[in-house]
Amino acid sequence: MNSALDLITRVRGVRGAMLVSAEDGLVIAEQLMEGIKGSAVAALAASLAGRLRRAMEAAGLGSSVFWHLQADQGTLLVVPAASGILVVAVAEPDVNIGLVRLELLRAGEAVV
Amino acid sequence: MTTRAVESWTLQPLTDFVREASVRLVLLMTPAGQVLAQSGFSRAVDVMSAAALGAAIVASTNELAKQLRQAPFAALNHQGHRHGIFLSTFPIERGTVVALAVYDLDVSSLGLVQLFYEQLAADLKAASPKGTVPKQVLAADFERELSESLNTLFGR
Numbered sequence: 001m002n003s004a005l006d007l008i009t010r011v012r013g014v015r016g017a018m019l020v021s022a023e024d025g026l027v028i029a030e031q032l033m034e035g036i037k038g039s040a041v042a043a044l045a046a047s048l049a050g051r052l053r054r055a056m057e058a059a060g061l062g063s064s065v066f067w068h069l070q071a072d073q074g075t076l077l078v079v080p081a082a083s084g085i086l087v088v089a090v091a092e093p094d095v096n097i098g099l100v101r102l103e104l105l106r107a108g109e110a111v112v
Numbered sequence: 113m114t115t116r117a118v119e120s121w122t123l124q125p126l127t128d129f130v131r132e133a134s135v136r137l138v139l140l141m142t143p144a145g146q147v148l149a150q151s152g153f154s155r156a157v158d159v160m161s162a163a164a165l166g167a168a169i170v171a172s173t174n175e176l177a178k179q180l181r182q183a184p185f186a187a188l189n190h191q192g193h194r195h196g197i198f199l200s201t202f203p204i205e206r207g208t209v210v211a212l213a214v215y216d217l218d219v220s221s222l223g224l225v226q227l228f229y230e231q232l233a234a235d236l237k238a239a240s241p242k243g244t245v246p247k248q249v250l251a252a253d254f255e256r257e258l259s260e261s262l263n264t265l266f267g268r
Contacts, residue, residue, distance in 0.1 A: 020223075021223075024196075024221050024222040024223055025221035025223020025224055025227075026226075027223075039223065039227055040227050042223050043221065043223030043224040043226070043227040044227075046221050046223055046224070047220070047221060047223075047224050050218070050221070054218075
């Protein structure tokens with residue numbers, strides 16, 4: 001699991017990567033820079049994932065493959081893996097989104 | 113959702129916790145089962161039952177920890193199909209507070225409850241009256257105290 005996170009955190013601008021249980025919002029594995037509160041990111045990511053899932057089902061769009069939340073001082077990128085695990089990256093606002101997305105998708109396949 | 117407190121200093125931290133963690137029911141009490149505040153309960157009998165059962169679980173898990181020669185368990189979580197129950201204790205200056213929270217798995221999660229529970233414990237520690245000795249509840253006064261608490265909690 002840590003090798004999957006390694007590939008994500010190697011991308012320039014990524015401040016941390018985590019595997020989170022989508023059901024209960026708890027951290028499964030994490031590689032975070034100092035100052036990032038993993039439990040808070042995990043809980044909020046899982047909460048958002050649950051609400052998004054229901055909203056997308058209601059809209060008839062199927063399940064989400066990737067989502068990107070842009071904030072003032074950072075970015076949250078998430079790939080829901082098939083096994084009920086969320087692959088989460090916390091990054092700088094100007095990170096290469098495409099590259100992080102690619103690594104998140106690879107990690108998602110690796111942890112299934 | 114109705115949130116009411118016997119001890120008024122618990123009201124704001126509890127209201128914040130209920131909103132942020134999206135929990136359905138919360139009970140703050142002493143380890144003896146004396147209720148300090150509640151949120152979401154609509155019947156006095158439910159508060160009495162939950163307080164008695166929560167206090168009993170805390171007492172039995174503390175005893176289990178003693179038997180295992182370890183510090184008391186920090187928290188207990190029970191996850192069902194639709195609801196989760198979170199039970200934990202934390203110290204304040206006047207003693208120990210027991211928090212019992214019930215959450216819907218569709219709306220909240222253990223991670224979210226744990227996250228905002230830490231904030232609740234910190235807020236209650238900060239808000240609790242300093243330098244006061246908790247009033248002892250004597251057996252003779254118990255029924256009157258209970259009745260007064262329930263009247264406060266249900267606005268009678």
